[in-house]
Amino acid sequence: MGTVGDDGSGYGVPYAGVPPVFDDRTGDACVVVPGIMGSVLQDAATGRALWGADLSMLTDPLLGRGLLGALHADERERAADADTVRRAPLARIRATGLVSKPWWLPVLAGLEPYTRLTTALRGVTLAPEAVLPFPYDWRLAVAYNGAVLARTARAHLTRWRERAAARPGWRAAGDREPRLLFVAHSMGGLVVRAALERDPELAADTRAVITVGTPFLGSAATVLTLNLLHAEARPGWLQRQVQAMAATLPGVHDLLPGYRCLDLGLDVERLTPADVARFGGDRDLAARSLAEHTRHWERPFPLPGHRAIVGVAQPTVQTLDEQRRSGLAVVVGRHHAFDVDDDGELLRDPHTGIPARRNTYGDGTVHTPSARTGTDAVAYVYGQHGTLTCHDEVLRQVRNIALERRPGGRLAGDGPRPGLETPPLGGTLGAPLTLAVTGLATPAGVTLGVRSATTGRPGHPLTLAREPDRADDALTARFTADAPDLYRVTLETGTHPPITQLVLVGPPDTGTR
Numbered sequence: 001m002g003t004v005g006d007d008g009s010g011y012g013v014p015y016a017g018v019p020p021v022f023d024d025r026t027g028d029a030c031v032v033v034p035g036i037m038g039s040v041l042q043d044a045a046t047g048r049a050l051w052g053a054d055l056s057m058l059t060d061p062l063l064g065r066g067l068l069g070a071l072h073a074d075e076r077e078r079a080a081d082a083d084t085v086r087r088a089p090l091a092r093i094r095a096t097g098l099v100s101k102p103w104w105l106p107v108l109a110g111l112e113p114y115t116r117l118t119t120a121l122r123g124v125t126l127a128p129e130a131v132l133p134f135p136y137d138w139r140l141a142v143a144y145n146g147a148v149l150a151r152t153a154r155a156h157l158t159r160w161r162e163r164a165a166a167r168p169g170w171r172a173a174g175d176r177e178p179r180l181l182f183v184a185h186s187m188g189g190l191v192v193r194a195a196l197e198r199d200p201e202l203a204a205d206t207r208a209v210i211t212v213g214t215p216f217l218g219s220a221a222t223v224l225t226l227n228l229l230h231a232e233a234r235p236g237w238l239q240r241q242v243q244a245m246a247a248t249l250p251g252v253h254d255l256l257p258g259y260r261c262l263d264l265g266l267d268v269e270r271l272t273p274a275d276v277a278r279f280g281g282d283r284d285l286a287a288r289s290l291a292e293h294t295r296h297w298e299r300p301f302p303l304p305g306h307r308a309i310v311g312v313a314q315p316t317v318q319t320l321d322e323q324r325r326s327g328l329a330v331v332v333g334r335h336h337a338f339d340v341d342d343d344g345e346l347l348r349d350p351h352t353g354i355p356a357r358r359n360t361y362g363d364g365t366v367h368t369p370s371a372r373t374g375t376d377a378v379a380y381v382y383g384q385h386g387t388l389t390c391h392d393e394v395l396r397q398v399r400n401i402a403l404e405r406r407p408g409g410r411l412a413g414d415g416p417r418p419g420l421e422t423p424p425l426g427g428t429l430g431a432p433l434t435l436a437v438t439g440l441a442t443p444a445g446v447t448l449g450v451r452s453a454t455t456g457r458p459g460h461p462l463t464l465a466r467e468p469d470r471a472d473d474a475l476t477a478r479f480t481a482d483a484p485d486l487y488r489v490t491l492e493t494g495t496h497p498p499i500t501q502l503v504l505v506g507p508p509d510t511g512t513r
Helices: 061-070 075-079 082-087 115-122 142-165 168-172 187-198 200-204 221-226 237-246 273-279 283-298 368-372 385-390 392-402
Strands: 029-033 039-043 049-051 093-098 103-105 109-111 131-133 180-185 206-212 306-312 319-325 328-334 378-382 419-421 433-438 447-452 475-479 485-492 499-506
Touching (some): 029 142, 029 187, 049 061, 061 237, 082 142, 103 499, 115 131, 115 385, 115 392, 131 142, 142 200, 306 385, 306 392, 385 392, 385 499, 419 499, 433 447
Parallel strands (some): 029 131, 029 180, 180 206
Antiparallel strands (some): 039 049, 103 109, 319 328, 447 485
């Protein structure tokens, strides 16, 4: 019989027991930070759920007008920053949990719940309570929520360290003191950056930050959300209500693009606060957000152990073209970006001087350069922004990083680059929706399906065909819903994991404001 010494040298008292075999689990504490729209919001005084509970608020004008109106940020909420958390925390609306059902908004599109992500993490930690979901009031400034997260994450790590220290069996699995692992989707990555930048000790206690579709450079889709009133000749009631709400929210303005995105033809400019106000946003909120972009450009803050998971190959608005219609500033999204050098200067054609345009694609909401900024440890996956956190390849990657395995490579692989495009403003009952599949040469072996995201009821089979009038040579299919509902569109190629997106079909607009 062998012996094992205290120093592991193999010499010592005889060992007669069965050597323990530990499961492959991490001893670290994990925090899941959702993106915009990802937390259930409740009126603190009445307990009424304002967001994330009743999807009919998006199809019932009377209900939706009241709930969306209650989500407007008041003067104190618009002014709140990191110091507000210390001086006098906000209390009018509270975040009570992560959304547990599919959700949707015009332009920002669909959001799947974070259930599979939290379940995946709990499957590789020593105990379920090692994983802390962090709901937050996504209406508020990133700086404010970052200060709240810093406090919450520190308390979570302290509790978890105390519990781990009290379990001898867990200590035997590894003597390293537990640290933090953040898994952040979309805006959540900006909140994590704000927390760690504010608290260097918390950053030192962080092993890794996984960001999934985080818009470090901002997202041009944010401007389209603020410009909803001008996007159509007759915007529906939901567009009107969402635009009015978004124009008051610091959180929405914190997603404004900080890169050169306003296409002037022979030049490209960054947005100014006056531009944002002209397009439907708030000048002061825009000024604060754009100043933060400048600060991060001049003094980047590297996230500890940063691994970025980036959705690619999806049709994505990357830049903006301003047009005048009936005296209104109408913003049109363009599916190209501009190459810049290390100093941020535009690269131009040496013969014509025209700025070099390039389609960088993205995840349908965040273009690729924005999501991969700040790290060389990047994994790519074919997937839509709001559904990435339930994507099988993303979940596999998160589990591997949690277990301290080397991050994977380009999950997207080679060959065809399938993309999915759904109407950004949703649809109306009785009117057909055009669904597009990009990046594929033929519909052979490709399936595009639609079913209710609320009941699971399947829709009719769809037939894909080449659309001759589209410049991107896409395959398209038309779907006509038989009831107002939130629908899940699924693209299956047989060689890639399914790509999904959500789209809302509402009742015919009656003119209710």
